[in-house]
Amino acid sequence: MNCDWVQQNVSLYLYNELADDARHELEQHIQRCKACAAELAAQQEFQAQMNALVVEEPSASFLASARMRLQEALESAEQHRAWYHRFVFDPTAWLRQVRFSPALAAVLLLVGFGSGLGTMYSALGSKAPHPASQNTIQEASIGGITSIEHKPNSNDVKIQYQRIVPDSVEGSISDPQIQEMLTFAARNNFNNSGVRLDSVDLLTSKPDDPRVREALTYALRFDSNPGVRLKALDGLKDYVKQDIRVRNAVLDALLNDSNLGVRAGALKALEPVRADTSVRMALQQLAKSDPSEYIRTESDRELASMPAID
Amino acid sequence: MGQAQSRMNDTELIREAQRGNHAAFEELVRQYDGAVLRLAYHLTRSEQDAQDIYQEAFLKAYRNINNFRFECSFYTWIYRIVTNLCLDLLRKRQVRKEDSGIAVDSEGGTYDLMDQVADQRSGASPERDLMRRELGARIAKALTKLTPRERMVFEMKHYQGLKLRTIGEILNTTEETAKNTLFRGTQKLRAALRDMK
Numbered sequence: 001m002n003c004d005w006v007q008q009n010v011s012l013y014l015y016n017e018l019a020d021d022a023r024h025e026l027e028q029h030i031q032r033c034k035a036c037a038a039e040l041a042a043q044q045e046f047q048a049q050m051n052a053l054v055v056e057e058p059s060a061s062f063l064a065s066a067r068m069r070l071q072e073a074l075e076s077a078e079q080h081r082a083w084y085h086r087f088v089f090d091p092t093a094w095l096r097q098v099r100f101s102p103a104l105a106a107v108l109l110l111v112g113f114g115s116g117l118g119t120m121y122s123a124l125g126s127k128a129p130h131p132a133s134q135n136t137i138q139e140a141s142i143g144g145i146t147s148i149e150h151k152p153n154s155n156d157v158k159i160q161y162q163r164i165v166p167d168s169v170e171g172s173i174s175d176p177q178i179q180e181m182l183t184f185a186a187r188n189n190f191n192n193s194g195v196r197l198d199s200v201d202l203l204t205s206k207p208d209d210p211r212v213r214e215a216l217t218y219a220l221r222f223d224s225n226p227g228v229r230l231k232a233l234d235g236l237k238d239y240v241k242q243d244i245r246v247r248n249a250v251l252d253a254l255l256n257d258s259n260l261g262v263r264a265g266a267l268k269a270l271e272p273v274r275a276d277t278s279v280r281m282a283l284q285q286l287a288k289s290d291p292s293e294y295i296r297t298e299s300d301r302e303l304a305s306m307p308a309i310d
Numbered sequence: 311m312g313q314a315q316s317r318m319n320d321t322e323l324i325r326e327a328q329r330g331n332h333a334a335f336e337e338l339v340r341q342y343d344g345a346v347l348r349l350a351y352h353l354t355r356s357e358q359d360a361q362d363i364y365q366e367a368f369l370k371a372y373r374n375i376n377n378f379r380f381e382c383s384f385y386t387w388i389y390r391i392v393t394n395l396c397l398d399l400l401r402k403r404q405v406r407k408e409d410s411g412i413a414v415d416s417e418g419g420t421y422d423l424m425d426q427v428a429d430q431r432s433g434a435s436p437e438r439d440l441m442r443r444e445l446g447a448r449i450a451k452a453l454t455k456l457t458p459r460e461r462m463v464f465e466m467k468h469y470q471g472l473k474l475r476t477i478g479e480i481l482n483t484t485e486e487t488a489k490n491t492l493f494r495g496t497q498k499l500r501a502a503l504r505d506m507k
C-alpha cells in the first residue's frame with residue numbers, strides 16, 4: 001500500500017467504505033507515515049467543516065403540504081388511469097383481475113380507444129345493450145376469456161368469454177365467493193349506486209377480512225355517492241388503529257372529501273389515533289384553517305384532549 | 311411503522327399499485343417521501359424547488375409504475391427519478407448562472423437556509439451563529455463549483471449517507487465511477503474552501 005493509494009482513499013476510510021483488509025492496512029500505514037496521517041487529518045477537518053451546512057429533516061408541515069399537493073394531483077391522474085388504463089388501454093390487466101375472480105359478473109366491454117375523456121364503455125348484461133342492472137351481477141359469471149379482438153377501422157374492442165353459470169347465486173355472507181362478488185359489485189357497478197350501497201352495506205359485516213377492507217377503502221376513496229362513502233367509513237372505523245391503509249384512507253377522506261358529513265365522520269373515526277403524527281399534523285392544519293367551523297372546533301377539541309403518550 | 315397487521319412489503323405494494331390499488335401506491339409514497347424531500351431540499355436549498363421535485367418524482371413514479379420490472383429495489387428506482395430531476399434543475403441553474411455572469415447562486419435560497427439554521431440554534435451565542443452562518447454560506451458557495459453530477463454524488467454520500475454502491479446504482483453507473491466522482495468533487499471543494507480563507 002503506497003502513499004498515493006492511501007491519500008486517494010482516506011475519504012472512503014472516513015466514510016467507512018473500505019473493505020476490512022484495506023482498512024486495516026491503511027491504519028497501519030498512517031501509524032508510520034506522517035504525510036498520510038496529515039492528509040487524513042485534513043480530510044477529517046474538511047468533512048467536519050462541510051457539516052456546517054446542516055441536513056434538516058423536513059418539518060411536519062412541510063411534508064404535509066407536499067403530501068396534500070401530491071394527493072390532489074394523484075386524484076386527477078387517477079381518473080385517467082382508472083378509466084383509461086385499466087379499461088381502455090390495458091384490458092389485459094382488467095382481464096387478469098376477472099380471471100382471478102371466478103364468479104364475476106358477465107360484463108362485456110365495448111371500449112372506445114383514445115376518444116378522450118368522454119370515452120364510452122358499456123357494461124352489458126347477457127345480451128341487452130344497456131347498463132348493468134341490479135340483476136346482472138347475479139345472473140351470470142365468466143368461465144374464461146377466449147379472445148380479445150380490436151375491430152379494424154374502429155374504436156371498439158370485442159371480448160369473448162364463456163358463460164358458465166347463467167344463474168343467480170345465493171349464499172352466506174361468509175362464503176368467499178359471495179364476498180368476492182360483493183367486492184366486485186362495490187367497485188364496479190358504475191351506474192347503480194343502490195347496488196353499490198347494498199354491497200358495501202353487506203361488506204361492512206365482514207371487515208376483518210383484509211380484502212373486504214380493501215374494497216371498503218376503495219369505496220371510501222372513490223365512490224361518487226356520499227351515502228356509499230359514509231357506509232364504507234362506518235365499516236372501516238374500527239380498523240384505523242391496526243390497519244395503516246385504512247387510517248390513511250380515512251385521513252384522506254377527512255382532508256379531501258367533498259362531503260362535510262363524510263369529513264365529520266372521518267374526524268370522529270380518527271379520534272383513537274389522534275396522537276399519530278400524520279393525524280396530529282392534519283388536525284393542527286384543520287383547526288387553524290378549515291373553512292368549516294365544525295371541523296375547526298372538533299379538530300381543536302381532539303387536539304386538546306391529546307394523551308401524553310399513546 | 312410496523313404497527314399495521316397486514317403490513318405488506320414493497321414487492322407486494324408495487325404489485326398492488328400496478329393493479330390500480332391507490333392505497334398501495336400511497337403507502338409506498340409514505341415510506342420514502344420524507345427522505346426524498348430531505349434530499350431535494352438540502353440539495354436545492356429552496357422549499358419551492360424541493361416541493362416541485364417531490365411532486366414531479368412521485369407523479370412520474372405513479373404514471374410509470376407499470377414499467378417497474380423489479381430489476382432494482384423501489385428505493386433505487388424512486389431515487390433514480392429524483393436524482394434525474396435534481397440534476398436537471400442543477401444544470402438549468404448552472405446555465406442561468408453562466409448567462410447572468412453572477413458567480414454565486416442568486417436564488418436567495420442559500421441565505422434563507424442559513425437564516426433558518428441560525429434561528430433553530432438560537433440560544434447559542436450570536437457570534438457563534440454568525441460564524442456558523444458565514445461558514446454555511448461559504449460551503450454553499452463552494453458547492454456551486456461542482457458539476458451537477460459531482461454535487462449529486464457528494465450530496466448522497468456526505469449528507470445523505472448512502473453507500474457508494476447504491477449511489478452508483480441510482481446514477482446508473484459503477485461503484486468505481488461514483489468513487490472517482492466523489493474524489494474529484496472532494497478535491498474541488500477543498501480547494502475552493504482553501505481559496506476562500
Ligand SMILES: [Zn+2]
Pocket residue numbers: 002003004006029033034035036037
Ligand atoms: Zn504515506
